Amino acid sequence: MTKMTIMGNMATALGAKLCRPHVIPAYPITPSTLFPEKISEFIANGEMDGEMIRVESEHSAMSAAIGASATGARVCTASASQGIALMHEMLFIASGMRLPIVMAVGNRALSAPINIWCDHQDTISERDVGWLQFYAEKNQEGLDLMILAFKICEDKRVLLPGMVGIDAFVLTHTVEGVDVPDQKLVDDFLPPYKPEKYLDARTPITFGSFGTPEFYQEFKYAQVKAMEESEKVIDEAFREYKKVFGRTYQKITPYRCEDADMVILTLGSMSGTARAAVDILREEGKKAGCIKMTVYRPFPGKELIDVSKNAKVIAVLDRDITPGLGGALYADVAAQFVNRTAHPVILNYILGLGGRDIVINDFKEIYDKSHQALEKGIQNPVEWINLNKEIL
Amino acid sequence: MTEEKELFACGHRACAGCSEPIAVRMILEEAGPNTIGTICTGCLEVVSTGWPETAWEIPLIHAAFENSASVASGVEVALRQLGRDDTHVIAFAGDGGTFDIGLQALSGMLERGHKILYVCLDNEAYMNTGIQRCSSTPLGTSTTTSPAGTYSIGEDRQKKPIGAICAAHCIPYTATATIAYPQDLKKKVRKALAVNGPSFLHVLVPCPTGWRFSSEETVELARLAVETGIFVLWELEGGNLQNIKVTKKPKTWRPVEDYLKQQGRYKHLFKPKKRQDVIEKIQQDVDQKLIELGITKET
Structure with missing residues (x-):
């Protein structure tokens, strides 16, 4: 193991390097550009085998990734925001063909107005494309989750692609201490990718068939079953990772939730701020807790219910927006509880869009607002935090 | 013809008289079984890959409409990385997937220098969706969107010079071909597969459904396209258009009218009133193109 002080993009690039991908088709986009730059550098210096394809668009990046993965190669790429939106149709095709491609993402807002800073709209908007989704709180998690994503996605019970999100700038361009595991340990943890079916002249098969109404639904059902199966595979991989590398991962990580009246649900780098805010709220005698969600697809509904069912209120923080509804995570959480006879009040807070900072005071406000809703009744289940009404 | 099994099998669902399967069979006959194919969404995909069947006896991948070239790029690099680069990679696409929506991916593939043969099967409109115009549709053609x-005289723009656009990437080999001249076509496939880099083969594939001719006339229409100079068979090594070599010159060049009048897509040029002006314009364009290629009709 080597201790390095590195930016988030370097952490995901090193994570990818340790997985020995054969093919890396990539197109530069802020804030992920350092990833293809670093991979190019590793290859140029002979530190890494594998080949970059310097494609002419993100659409072609994902298309080439699909071609390479279907040929039997281990494939990774990186992108963000508009780039992922441009890949959109190909993301469905990667999962529909059951290709375990792994993508590092620097989570960034979508145009318009154009904005290069952090929110989760880019990957949250891809929640329906059939990819596993992981979100890192810090750079160490970015590195570890790349290795874990390959391990989980390539498992024969899963065979689906996965994306690992690290927050734009807050992580992609922020330097943190990261333990870089030894190559030997990663090689043992993640053996070479050996697909059973791939494009091979000795045993010709057709990928990407035409699926008529008699068959299409069954293809989709099989894909959903594989996503469900991944729940178990994720737990196994997390346990093995802990054993080999010593770091603990959980689909959701609760903090001071045991006796909490209110739990705050977060994704990504705001989770650390949430824990600090919970400590302060606790000092003030307020029974707050928080939950960090690392795995967003498959949605960890059972785990979420277990941890939060005794709370009076769940405050769901969305760094994304589904206009006309509220936050996407809010809708996901509400769906988990809707058929239970008794459940916490579920409130939604939209915050941090387009890189607006999320600070401890925001959590205090969220606590107070939620408390008020409990006492006086819910005025509006979806509230915007830190909205500057003066410029509206 | 060889004794070996067909690599594009019978049982596919192409229209009677469709020339795409004929072209694919000829190409695969030359390429052989050690080939991976990519195709784009379109007629060829619909007629040959309906699950649980496939007409393809080579490994094949269809991903989407605009990206046969970029999927093939991934296949080619993966084969090299996995030590299996003795396998040919052929990217097939229609004219819509090449001239229009796939032009960017194709340009990227050519520029990056992948060792891939890209085959454009050109039936001069979006046939799979019902005969809409494309930038491959020639002047004067009636389609459902022109x-x-x-x-209206039908399509009012010239056909995009796709071969010249590809050659301008300075790729090692660019050629045109059609199913009426199988030996010419196969020789070009052989040459294309032998070069160390990208090659582009533009194949005219007459479409009875979209061009509105009788299904037994497919090969005849393909031959007429060449004999009238509407579609010139040529090849080019490198990017200098001055070096284009015409590979098939008819003994006598026939007037374009002979080609146009056999097709329902041009019937408005003859009835109710003959549009001599449009026919002459098409003839002039062909004559001009032949002069540019250094061909005099007398030779």
Whole structure:
């Protein structure tokens, strides 16, 4: 193991390097550009085998990734925001063909107005494309989750692609201490990718068939079953990772939730701020807790219910927006509880869009607002935090 | 013809008289079984890959409409990385997937220098969706989105010079071919597969459904396209268009009218009133193109 002080993009690039991908088709986009730059550098210096394809668009990046993965190669790429939106149709095709491609993402807002800073709209908007989704709180998690994503996605019970999100700038361009595991340990943890079916002249098969109404639904059902199966595979991989590398991962990580009246649900780098805010709220005698969600697809509904069912209120923080509804995570959480006879009040807070900072005071406000809703009744289940009404 | 099994098998669902399967069979006959194919969404995909069947006896991948070239790029690099680069990679696409929506991916593939043969099967409109015009549709053609009418001669733009665009990437080999001249076509496939880099083969594939001719006339239409100079068979090594070599010159060049009048897509040029002006314009364009290629009709 080597201790390095590195930016988030370097952490995901090193994570990818340790997985020995054969093919890396990539197109530069802020804030992920350092990833293809670093991979190019590793290859140029002979530190890494594998080949970059310097494609002419993100659409072609994902298309080439699909071609390479279907040929039997281990494939990774990186992108963000508009780039992922441009890949959109190909993301469905990667999962529909059951290709375990792994993508590092620097989570960034979508145009318009154009904005290069952090929110989760880019990957949250891809929640329906059939990819596993992981979100890192810090750079160490970015590195570890790349290795874990390959391990989980390539498992024969899963065979689906996965994306690992690290927050734009807050992580992609922020330097943190990261333990870089030894190559030997990663090689043992993640053996070479050996697909059973791939494009091979000795045993010709057709990928990407035409699926008529008699068959299409069954293809989709099989894909959903594989996503469900991944729940178990994720737990196994997390346990093995802990054993080999010593770091603990959980689909959701609760903090001071045991006796909490209110739990705050977060994704990504705001989770650390949430824990600090919970400590302060606790000092003030307020029974707050928080939950960090690392795995967003498959949605960890059972785990979420277990941890939060005794709370009076769940405050769901969305760094994304589904206009006309509220936050996407809010809708996901509400769906988990809707058929239970008794459940916490579920409130939604939209915050941090387009890189607006999320600070401890925001959590205090969220606590107070939620408390008020409990006492006086819910005025509006979806509230915007830190909205500057003066410029509206 | 060889004794070996067909690599594009019978049982596919192409229209009677469709020339795409004929072209694919000829190409695969030359390429052989050690080939991976990519195709784009379109007629060829619909007629040959309906699950649980496939007409393809080579490994094949269809991903989407605009990206046969970029999927093939991934296949080619993966084969090299996995030590299996003795396998040929052929990217097939229609004219829509090449001239229009796939042009960017194709340009990227050519520029990056992948060792891939890209085959454009050109039937001169979006046939799979019902005969809509494409930038491959020639002047004067009636399609469902460029219909002939009181105020319309049909398509009012020239066909995009796709071969010259590809050659301008300075790739090692560019050629045109059609199913009426199988030996010419196969020789070009052989040459294309032998070069160390990208090659582009533009194949004219007459479409009875979209061009509105009788299904037994497919090969005849393909031959007429060449004999009238509408579609010139040529090849080029490198990017200098001055070096184009015409590979098939008819003994006598026939007037374009012979080609046009056999097809329902041009019937408005003959009835109710003969549009001599449009026919002459098409003839002039062909004559000009032949002069540019250094061909005099007398030779």
